[in-house]
Amino acid sequence: AQSVTQLGSHVSVSEGALVLLRCNYSSSVPPYLFWYVQYPNQGLQLLLKYTTGATLVKGINGFEAEFKKSETSFHLTKPSAHMSDAAEYFCAVSDQGDYKLSFGAGTTVTVRA
Amino acid sequence: DVKVTQSSRYLVKRTGEKVFLECVQDMDHENMFWYRQDPGLGLRLIYFSYDVKMKEKGDIPEGYSVSREKKERFSLILESASTNQTSMYLCASIERQGARHEQYFGPGTRLTVT
Numbered sequence: 001a002q003s004v005t006q007l008g009s010h011v012s013v014s015e016g017a018l019v020l021l022r023c024n025y026s027s028s029v030p031p032y033l034f035w036y037v038q039y040p041n042q043g044l045q046l047l048l049k050y051t052t053g054a055t056l057v058k059g060i061n062g063f064e065a066e067f068k069k070s071e072t073s074f075h076l077t078k079p080s081a082h083m084s085d086a087a088e089y090f091c092a093v094s095d096q097g098d099y100k101l102s103f104g105a106g107t108t109v110t111v112r113a
Numbered sequence: 114d115v116k117v118t119q120s121s122r123y124l125v126k127r128t129g130e131k132v133f134l135e136c137v138q139d140m141d142h143e144n145m146f147w148y149r150q151d152p153g154l155g156l157r158l159i160y161f162s163y164d165v166k167m168k169e170k171g172d173i174p175e176g177y178s179v180s181r182e183k184k185e186r187f188s189l190i191l192e193s194a195s196t197n198q199t200s201m202y203l204c205a206s207i208e209r210q211g212a213r214h215e216q217y218f219g220p221g222t223r224l225t226v227t
Contacts, residue, residue: 004155034215036218041220041221043203043218043220043221044156044203044218045218046215046216049214049215051214100158100171101146101156103155104155105154105155
C-alpha cells in the first residue's frame with residue numbers, strides 16, 4: 001500500500017501570505033496524486049489532481065501543486081491566503097489503475113486576519 | 114450535480130447496539146467506499162465495493178461489515194458498536210472506467226458510541 005506523509009498537522013498563515021502544504025509519497029512508480037479540502041462539518045472536495053501530463057497542476061480557488069518525481073512530492077501552494085481557505089487539507093495517492101486512495105494525516109490551515 | 118448522500122449527519126448509539134450507516138449515490142458509479150476519519154490519522158479505508166453484492170476488505174475492516182444490494186446504495190454495519198468506533202464515517206464513490214479518477218464524497222456521519 002502507498003504511504004503518504006504530510007509535514008505539519010497545523011499551519012497558520014496571515015491573510016495574503018503564501019500557503020504551502022507539503023506532501024510526500026512512498027511509491028517508486030508515479031501514482032495518481034490528489035489534494036482534497038474539508039471545510040468544517042462537510043465531506044471532502046477535490047482541489048486538484050495529477051494523473052499524467054503537465055506536472056504543474058492548477059485547481060480550484062487559486063491552488064496549484066507540482067508533481068516532482070525525483071523528490072516523490074506533490075506540494076500544494078496558494079500565493080495569497082484568504083480567510084475562506086481555513087480548512088483541513090488531505091493529500092491522497094492511488095496506484096495507476098487502482099481505485100483505492102491512501103490518505104495523509106491531514107493539515108489544518110488557519111488564516112490570521 | 115453529482116451527489117453522494119449519507120442517511121445521518123450525527124448519530125448517538127449505545128455500546129453493543131447494531132448500527133447501520135447508509136450511503137446513496139446518484140451517479141451510477143460502480144465503485145463505492147467506506148472510510149473512517151480520526152484526528153491525526155487521516156482517512157482509513159474500511160471496506161469497498163466494486164459491484165453489486167461484491168465487496169473487499171480495506172485496511173481496517175475489523176468490527177464492520179457491509180452490504181450492497183443495489184448499485185446506488187452501500188451500507189456500513191457495526192454488528193456490536195463499541196466506544197472505539199466513535200468516529201466520523203465518510204462514504205465515497207467513483208466510476209469504473211472514467212477518466213476523471215476522482216472519488217466523490219458524502220458529507221459524513223459523526224457517530225458517537227456511549
